[in-house]
Amino acid sequence: MRQDELHSPFYFHQASCKMASSLDFSxxxxxxxxxxxxxxxxxxxxxxxxxxALPTNVPNDLxxxxxxxxxESARLTVSEGILICQQGTEWPHAPGIWNQEQIEGWKKxxxxxxxxxxxxxxxxxxLGRVSHPDAPEQIASGQPVYGPSAIAARGGKFRFLPGIPGxxxxxxxxxxxxxxxxxxxxxxxxxxxxxxxxxxxGASGYLIHEFLDxxxxxxxxxxxxxxxxxxxxxxxxxxxxxxxxxxxxVGIKLSPAGGYNDMGMxxxxxxxxxxxxxxxxxxxxxxxxxxxxxxxxxxxxIDGEHRAINHDVLATYGHLVRKSTLLANASFTFEEAxxxxxxxKVAGVFWGQSWVSHLxxxxxxxxxxxxxxxxxxxxxxxxxxxxxxxxxxxxxTDYPFAEYP
Ligand code: PHB
Numbered sequence: 070m071r072q073d074e075l076h077s078p079f080y081f082h083q084a085s086c087k088m089a090s091s092l093d094f095s096x097x098x099x100x101x102x103x104x105x106x107x108x109x110x111x112x113x114x115x116x117x118x119x120x121x122a123l124p125t126n127v128p129n130d131l132x133x134x135x136x137x138x139x140x141e142s143a144r145l146t147v148s149e150g151i152l153i154c155q156q157g158t159e160w161p162h163a164p165g166i167w168n169q170e171q172i173e174g175w176k177k178x179x180x181x182x183x184x185x186x187x188x189x190x191x192x193x194x195x196l197g198r199v200s201h202p203d204a205p206e207q208i209a210s211g212q213p214v215y216g217p218s219a220i221a222a223r224g225g226k227f228r229f230l231p232g233i234p235g236x237x238x239x240x241x242x243x244x245x246x247x248x249x250x251x252x253x254x255x256x257x258x259x260x261x262x263x264x265x266x267x268x269x270x271g272a273s274g275y276l277i278h279e280f281l282d283x284x285x286x287x288x289x290x291x292x293x294x295x296x297x298x299x300x301x302x303x304x305x306x307x308x309x310x311x312x313x314x315x316x317x318x319v320g321i322k323l324s325p326a327g328g329y330n331d332m333g334m335x336x337x338x339x340x341x342x343x344x345x346x347x348x349x350x351x352x353x354x355x356x357x358x359x360x361x362x363x364x365x366x367x368x369x370x371i372d373g374e375h376r377a378i379n380h381d382v383l384a385t386y387g388h389l390v391r392k393s394t395l396l397a398n399a400s401f402t403f404e405e406a407x408x409x410x411x412x413x414k415v416a417g418v419f420w421g422q423s424w425v426s427h428l429x430x431x432x433x434x435x436x437x438x439x440x441x442x443x444x445x446x447x448x449x450x451x452x453x454x455x456x457x458x459x460x461x462x463x464x465x466t467d468y469p470f471a472e473y474p
Pocket of ligand 1: 118150272273329
């Protein structure tokens with residue numbers, strides 16, 4: 070979904086800063102163990118939709134170059150959202166992982182990442198109800214838009230469809246275990262493709278979040294109603310992926326503050342739902358749970374009101390994460406991140422857009438180099454001014470490295 074804010078140069082949620090030598094970022098450069106994976110530092114790359122899999126949904130050599138550039142500095146990259154099937158996306162050029170050609174494409178990316186001494190977790194993704202029947206991949210799938218219940222999200226301005234077509238009322242998924250099976254197959258394929266682990270996308274109003282939220286899940290079977298029932302889908306997905314990867318290589322991303330894609334329950338229900346769900350998934354002992362904080366970027370205005378249930382998710386739920394590693398993201402300055410890590414509030418922090426315009430973000434922070442290259446919002450999701458792969462380099466692989474002695 071495209072929010073109007075996306076058109077403004079909102080550099081505010083980049084962790085922009087001129088490095089002041091008096092700041093101590095050393096807590097971010099301590100080794101970190103997440104499940105089976107050991108990292109040299111805690112400046113992590115979050116999933117970023119870049120929409121460069123031209124001409125279709127297969128990872129290409131340009132994407133190899135993009136991931137490789139960042140892997141020279143990043144110790145852990147979470148891939149962009151990877152589609153588990155052709156059905157269920159508005160994105161024309163998001164990569165998938167349902168066929169062999171895609172697996173081979175990801176293998177090349179993972180080889181490049183590993184050669185650089187880095188690791189990559191695959192973020193597996195299904196958009197649920199926030200796809201559109203006119204989106205090219207959705208049309209090609211020959212299937213309707215699916216959601217937990219036949220309830221449309223409010224709003225509905227899509228990035229690649231003209232105007233504001235509005236969300237459609239999705240077709241209710243008949244048997245959610247079919248989607249669990251697709252997510253499991255994606256996890257199997259990700260193993261063949263050489264990833265180091267899986268991040269289950271449970272945030273931002275996509276499929277798993279839609280099952281959790283009582284506004285999008287009105288099912289009366291065992292998948293809806295009570296908090297336990299709404300949590301069932303996410304738990305089934307995690308258990309299925311753990312069967313493939315083992316618990317030490319599986320993480321999940323959650324955004325309890327909601328907002329994006331018309332997510333958000335009344336405050337008391339938000340608290341009750343996420344208190345339960347986070348406590349339950351923590352019992353599994355996951356590699357990590359990443360809590361996405363409230364962010365203005367993910368808080369669209371819908372029906373005249375901001376949508377997010379703005380609360381401090383780390384303070385509210387952080388204590389529930391005991392057996393898993395707690396990671397965080399959204400709008401951290403490096404100073405704040407170092408402070409949170411030093412104080413034991415979180416083990417590590419993901420940055421997203423700061424990694425877009427700084428290929429060597431962690432190295433810059435460690436070496437006191439400025440982090441001040443503005444991001445070009447017009448090319449974030451593809452260079453719409455051009456159609457060739459070469460055009461797609463713009464705002465993708467052409468950001469500068471800092472100079473090092
Ligand atoms: C986006 O591309 O706008 C997007 C994708 C996944 C998220 C959040 C935002 O989790």
